Amino acid sequence: xxxxxxxxxxxxxxxxxxxxxxxxxxxxxxxxxxxxxxxxxxxxxxxxxxxxxxxxxxxxxxxxxxxxxxxxxxxxxxxxxxxxxxxxxxxxxxxxxxxxxxxxxxxxxxxxxxxxxxxxxxxxxxxxxxxxxxxxxxxxxxxxxxxxxxxxxxxxxxxxxxxxxxxxxxxxxxxxxxxxxxxxxxxxxxxxxxxxxxxxxxxxxxxxxxxxxxxxxxxxxxxxxxxxxxxx
Amino acid sequence: xxxxxxxxxxxxxxxxxxxxxxxxxxxxxxxxxxxxxxxxxxxxxxxxxxxxxxxxxxxxxxxxxxxxxxxxxxxxxxxxxxxxxxxxxxxxxxxxxxxxxxxxxxxxxxxxxxxxxxxxxxxxxxxxxxxxxxxxxxxxxxxxxxxxxxxxxxxxxxxxxxxxxxxxxxxxxxxxxxxxxxxxxxxxxxxxxxxxxxxxxxxxxxxxxxxxxxxxxxxxxxx
Numbered sequence: 001x002x003x004x005x006x007x008x009x010x011x012x013x014x015x016x017x018x019x020x021x022x023x024x025x026x027x028x029x030x031x032x033x034x035x036x037x038x039x040x041x042x043x044x045x046x047x048x049x050x051x052x053x054x055x056x057x058x059x060x061x062x063x064x065x066x067x068x069x070x071x072x073x074x075x076x077x078x079x080x081x082x083x084x085x086x087x088x089x090x091x092x093x094x095x096x097x098x099x100x101x102x103x104x105x106x107x108x109x110x111x112x113x114x115x116x117x118x119x120x121x122x123x124x125x126x127x128x129x130x131x132x133x134x135x136x137x138x139x140x141x142x143x144x145x146x147x148x149x150x151x152x153x154x155x156x157x158x159x160x161x162x163x164x165x166x167x168x169x170x171x172x173x174x175x176x177x178x179x180x181x182x183x184x185x186x187x188x189x190x191x192x193x194x195x196x197x198x199x200x201x202x203x204x205x206x207x208x209x210x211x212x213x214x215x216x217x218x219x220x221x222x223x224x225x226x227x228x229x230x231x232x
Numbered sequence: 233x234x235x236x237x238x239x240x241x242x243x244x245x246x247x248x249x250x251x252x253x254x255x256x257x258x259x260x261x262x263x264x265x266x267x268x269x270x271x272x273x274x275x276x277x278x279x280x281x282x283x284x285x286x287x288x289x290x291x292x293x294x295x296x297x298x299x300x301x302x303x304x305x306x307x308x309x310x311x312x313x314x315x316x317x318x319x320x321x322x323x324x325x326x327x328x329x330x331x332x333x334x335x336x337x338x339x340x341x342x343x344x345x346x347x348x349x350x351x352x353x354x355x356x357x358x359x360x361x362x363x364x365x366x367x368x369x370x371x372x373x374x375x376x377x378x379x380x381x382x383x384x385x386x387x388x389x390x391x392x393x394x395x396x397x398x399x400x401x402x403x404x405x406x407x408x409x410x411x412x413x414x415x416x417x418x419x420x421x422x423x424x425x426x427x428x429x430x431x432x433x434x435x436x437x438x439x440x441x442x443x444x445x446x447x448x449x450x451x452x453x454x455x
Contacts, residue, residue, distance in 0.1 A: 030288025
């Protein structure tokens with residue numbers, strides 16, 4: 001073998017050996033890099049059982065079960081003058097939880113079998129959110145904004161129209177006609193502190209519905225309400 | 233001729249330097265201890281080398297840790313291998329994870345413990361006069377020591393909040409039987425570094441941290 005070639009071979013072998021040794025070289029340090037993501041999270045669930053009062057007939061068809069998805073069905077019963085109670089009311093407890101500021105909106109539809117203006121319409125269904133409660137371990141204190149007028153049966157929220165004689169829920173967002181499209185009912189800051197989902201506490205608020213029994217056109221009516229909570 | 237002599241001399245010097253480097257480095261070494269694993273993650277992952285001859289370079293993505301992750305805990309196990317022909321100690325330092333919002337992920341929300349010491353092959357050394365000591369409070373599996381505090385937040389026996397500067401987590405007698413000039417497949421001990429994060433109503437955001445594991449000469453304990 002020519003000496004030049006031999007020399008080059010030795011050089012190459014040495015470099016390869018050096019590279020190998022370097023690759024297998026030891027180290028006194030190592031690194032562990034870590035990251036985690038927290039996305040905005042909001043949820044709405046039932047806050048408990050529904051309370052129905054002033055009804056004649058009817059009843060709670062599907063009751064609310066605390067901390068389970070909200071899916072309540074209520075039969076308000078007779079809403080004509082044969083029901084002599086002042087109001088038929090339903091209180092539906094809601095529970096909301098979030099790790100960010102939230103907005104609770106509502107959409108409502110009302111359909112009736114009647115054809116005249118005396119049929120039950122959206123404006124005849126009083127609505128409001130009751131007292132907001134932030135209590136329990138892990139619940140953040142904060143001030144919420146109730147965009148409704150509260151209990152629709154309050155005297156300040158409705159009265160008999162002096163001209164038509166029909167009872168009307170007159171306060172701001174006090175009846176379902178104000179919710180033909182998604183409309184904010186409640187909003188506020190972050191609800192939950194850093195606690196696991198297994199913590200069952202949260203913000204609770206009753207959704208209050210009321211109907212004044214009147215000489216409505218006879219027939220049946222269906223009221224459908226959808227609550228949506230978002231973290232804008 | 234002169235050039236050839238110079239080249240040969242240079243090569244000899246390089247070889248000597250390489251030998252010296254590896255010979256001195258072999259005394260204390262930290263490397264990958266095998267494939268890291270992750271459980272309970274949503275959109276998370278962990279990457280690292282399965283080869284115990286590779287450097288310890290691990291990247292953990294815990295993924296989603298808001299309540300969108302309905303698993304009870306995200307757990308990551310990172311095996312790391314140690315080699316030494318002298319008593320050693322391992323320290324860990326941390327950078328990052330400085331969220332000003334107390335409801336965001338904090339160092340105390342990441343459980344951290346050391347478990348499961350085991351021989352790395354037949355050339356790992358078993359000492360009878362000293363044991364490998366996981367320093368307090370890190371001798372636990374944080375997945376099993378997680379508790380809910382009075383404020384409702386999950387805490388652990390030990391977490392990244394227990395790291396202050398360069399914190400010694402582990403020490404013991406020599407780990408390797410041989411004096412190999414290179415990192416081998418079976419000449420030390422493996423330990424598991426366990427990290428946990430419980431999904432909670434943390435404030436939204438992305439958090440990150442980097443831990444540096446360092447091995448150095450430790451207290452002079454007999455083997």
